[in-house]
Amino acid sequence: MRNLMLAAACLLLAGPAGPVLAEDQPHLTIKNHRFQPERLEVPAGVKFKLMVKNEDDTAEEFESFELNREKIVPPGQEIPVFLGPLDKGEYKFFGDFHQDTAQGVLIAK
């Protein structure tokens, strides 16, 4: 059993090296149940960490089918969302709990 645990950890930590994480960290803010900015440019072809901060007093879920991500953002907290490498193009995202207002697009360039 311990061998299985070790193998699982090794698969993750010593597995094939992924793309290098971009130094720039794009930021999104959720305020009044809207994303700011609603259109955000991100680097194409590299892996990056998108920081999503929720300044509302209720939780929100950052969700994107195109990016295959669903992440709860608790009120007053900031979370990382690891993305990429993305092909050039536009990727829609939304706040699952306030879909009428919380809409946005990542533009990979």
Add this chain to the structure above:
Amino acid sequence: MNMAATAFGLRTRLGTAIAVAALLLPLAARADFHIRSPDEIDQGEIEIEHNGSATIDRNPAKAGETSYTTEFGYGVNSWWHPEFELDFGRDAGPGATTQFQGVTWENTFMLTEPGEYWADLGLYWEYSYSLLRGTPDDTLFGPLIQKDIGHTTHTLNLFLSKEIGPNQDVRGVDFSYAWQSRWNVYQLASPAVEIYGDAGRAAPFAKFQNQQALAGPVLVGSVLLGKLGKLKYEAGYLFGATRATASGTVRWRLEWEMHF
């Protein structure tokens, strides 16, 4: 979050999961047609889930086996999602009846942030308490591994399990596996292919024809319900790949999730 904090968080989660696993050894086996993702953990979210399966075969001895589960889960934090499950089912063969078979405590641990490393890693552990006379309890444990490639998502579950108690049918540890490759086309409906197998008692394994092995197409999707949460579904048909497996198995899953 800096790299040191990330590494500390990973070690903490890994350490917790290993400690829980070590405390709960030995392990046990249980067939279940459900691919478990390491990423499906949402803090503060309640889930109500139903899984079902039914076998089809010309041989009456392999036909009519059914499994129905109802699960209640909650995202305790960003990396631990426990569920409480009620298990109903019917054995294959004529004359069998559907019974309330047991209850299961399921635990999914997310060890890495989705997309942070080459693959996403989680751990799963469950304990099933049997309510049937002469049937053992069992426990199951193993890693959940997931990798996105372009518009596809590939998920692998590897499980060791062990029956517990005086009524064990299988001595030793049982090995089972499950694989899903999904093409993320539409949120409402995306096609996938799944493989399930149970090799039986580990080392030495039985001949492949005597193992349980199934593969087939599945449709996966979700419907956004606004303030009422989200409805997810899976439905598929699995073809038996060995003579020990029923020629066909219909499987389905319905899940409603809501954040509180």
